[in-house]
Amino acid sequence: QVQLVESGGGLVQAGGSLRLSCAASGSILWLNTMGWYRQAPGKERDLVAAITSAGLRNYADSVKGRFTISRDNAKNTAYLQMNSLIPEDTAVYYCNLVSRADGRSYWGQGTQVTVSS
Secondary structure (H helix, E strand, O other): OOOEEOOOOOEEEEEOOHHHHHEEEEOOOOOEEEEEEOOOOOOOOOEEEEEEOOOOOEHHEEEEEEEEEEEEEEEEEEEEOOOOOOOOOOOEEEEEEEEEEOOOEHHHHHEEEEEEE
């Protein structure tokens, strides 16, 4: 079993920055993909960014150039640096880990990000 704990959410003005962290613990296999998803009220949960254990990244078009995903494999932690935030970024952000060995997917409890205009 894998546990994910997010931190770093909060309230920020438009144009500001936040950094989210996701610490993974438990039975973590080396080959995995960690990602951040977000869900706004009344909307589906969508991928924001993901990074493989080898460091390959992909981003949603809406955050390219503003958000950066990174990870520290030694600490089993992923980060999401969010710059130039806009009100449309307001959502609950969820950390996700997918094990490439067995395809299992794990989720964190979510952290609220609110961007005021």
